Amino acid sequence: MSTLNIAIIGTGGITLQNHLPGLALCKDVKVHALCDANPTTLETARQQTGAPVTATKWEDIVKRDDVHALIIATPNAFHPPVAIAAARSGKHVLSEKPLALNAADAHAMADAAEQANVRHMTAFTYRFVPAMRYLKHLVDQGELGRPYHYRSCRLQDWGTRNVGWRQQKKLAGTGEIGDMLSHRIDFAHHLVGPMARLVANLKTLTPVRGGAPNDTDDWVAILAEFQCGASGVLESSKLASGTNESWRSPDRVELNGSEASFSFTTGTWNELQFGKVGGPGLKALPIPREFYTWPGSPRDPGVGDPLVSFRYDQAVEFINAIREQRPCSVTFHDGARMQDVTDAALKSAETRQWVDLA
Numbered sequence: 001m002s003t004l005n006i007a008i009i010g011t012g013g014i015t016l017q018n019h020l021p022g023l024a025l026c027k028d029v030k031v032h033a034l035c036d037a038n039p040t041t042l043e044t045a046r047q048q049t050g051a052p053v054t055a056t057k058w059e060d061i062v063k064r065d066d067v068h069a070l071i072i073a074t075p076n077a078f079h080p081p082v083a084i085a086a087a088r089s090g091k092h093v094l095s096e097k098p099l100a101l102n103a104a105d106a107h108a109m110a111d112a113a114e115q116a117n118v119r120h121m122t123a124f125t126y127r128f129v130p131a132m133r134y135l136k137h138l139v140d141q142g143e144l145g146r147p148y149h150y151r152s153c154r155l156q157d158w159g160t161r162n163v164g165w166r167q168q169k170k171l172a173g174t175g176e177i178g179d180m181l182s183h184r185i186d187f188a189h190h191l192v193g194p195m196a197r198l199v200a201n202l203k204t205l206t207p208v209r210g211g212a213p214n215d216t217d218d219w220v221a222i223l224a225e226f227q228c229g230a231s232g233v234l235e236s237s238k239l240a241s242g243t244n245e246s247w248r249s250p251d252r253v254e255l256n257g258s259e260a261s262f263s264f265t266t267g268t269w270n271e272l273q274f275g276k277v278g279g280p281g282l283k284a285l286p287i288p289r290e291f292y293t294w295p296g297s298p299r300d301p302g303v304g305d306p307l308v309s310f311r312y313d314q315a316v317e318f319i320n321a322i323r324e325q326r327p328c329s330v331t332f333h334d335g336a337r338m339q340d341v342t343d344a345a346l347k348s349a350e351t352r353q354w355v356d357l358a
């Protein structure tokens, strides 16, 4: 297979912002087929890519012999049926997060992809932030020591505006927890390992957004115990008034261990804060240049807004994993175990109890 033909299902915001520029970096890759339920959105993407095949129904795309791999970027409810049908037709699949509306469906996606022996990837895009990659490298080298605490805080100001399908449980599954906290739950797994139990609360403070009903959460907090004994505190809000809603609004990850503490904010993508145990306090630790881009990415880190362009390395990793016939760095299993946490958090909030994770 010299040229890889890609199909994209869902050609809205994230496809234009992340997936198309990411694929454009990849050699011998063609955006061959596009699908969107909205013909106007579909036409915009067609004009941008020149893709020869278009459809408004994903069923018309997933089984085509001339499609080798799929990117799924629809509202969350459609990820599982598309991914499972595509995997069963032998297509490699990159799905947006959260993978599904619940953990069972996310695990079914991982099972289908494993059984079909196709590459599978969850779009946990913030794994590609240079500061996150360097932090993971330092943790793996033992610089943190024994992990004591994981902390993450994502604060945005979305006000009370209508957020479309994101405020409908039947399409989104959840609100803030699946939309924003999902990435930070994945960081926690990535840096500290699996959670053992948690207690959580979620709140819908805006039951009406932009004149339409909202049955999803605006705010979530989780208190967690990890299997390694570390504690975790995770919070995410769409209603942190005045914090702005951009990538530069507060997005903090912190780790304290027996040897050191580290923290970073996504906005300062090229720097960690670091302090040694017993030392004078946190100070800036610049990210080495080799962490500016993902291994195998041809991207010039000096081109474009670095807070946007790191996201393009995700498509590069997907394509390289297909070519190299190896697992993607972030699989459906990672997406499914994030969703185990989401389900447990919902159960905890409903029952007002601690919930054990399997």
Ligand SMILES: NC(=O)c1ccc[n+]([C@@H]2O[C@H](COP(=O)([O-])OP(=O)(O)OC[C@H]3O[C@@H](n4cnc5c(N)ncnc54)[C@H](O)[C@@H]3O)[C@@H](O)[C@H]2O)c1
Binding pocket: 009, 010, 011, 012, 013, 014, 015, 035, 036, 037, 038, 041, 056, 057, 058, 073, 074, 075, 076, 078, 096, 097, 098, 123, 124, 125, 126, 164, 165, 179
């Ligand atoms: N990884 C990230 O950092 C990140 C960032 C933003 C969004 N996302 C995820 O990407 C996905 C899409 O989000 P978005 O912001 O692009 O939303 P969007 O609303 O801008 O785009 C979704 C598109 O899917 C289309 N669509 C709806 N139902 C469809 C169907 N049955 N078949 C085909 N197309 C259909 C819509 O017409 C729309 O154009 C979501 O799962 C979201 O959580 C991930």
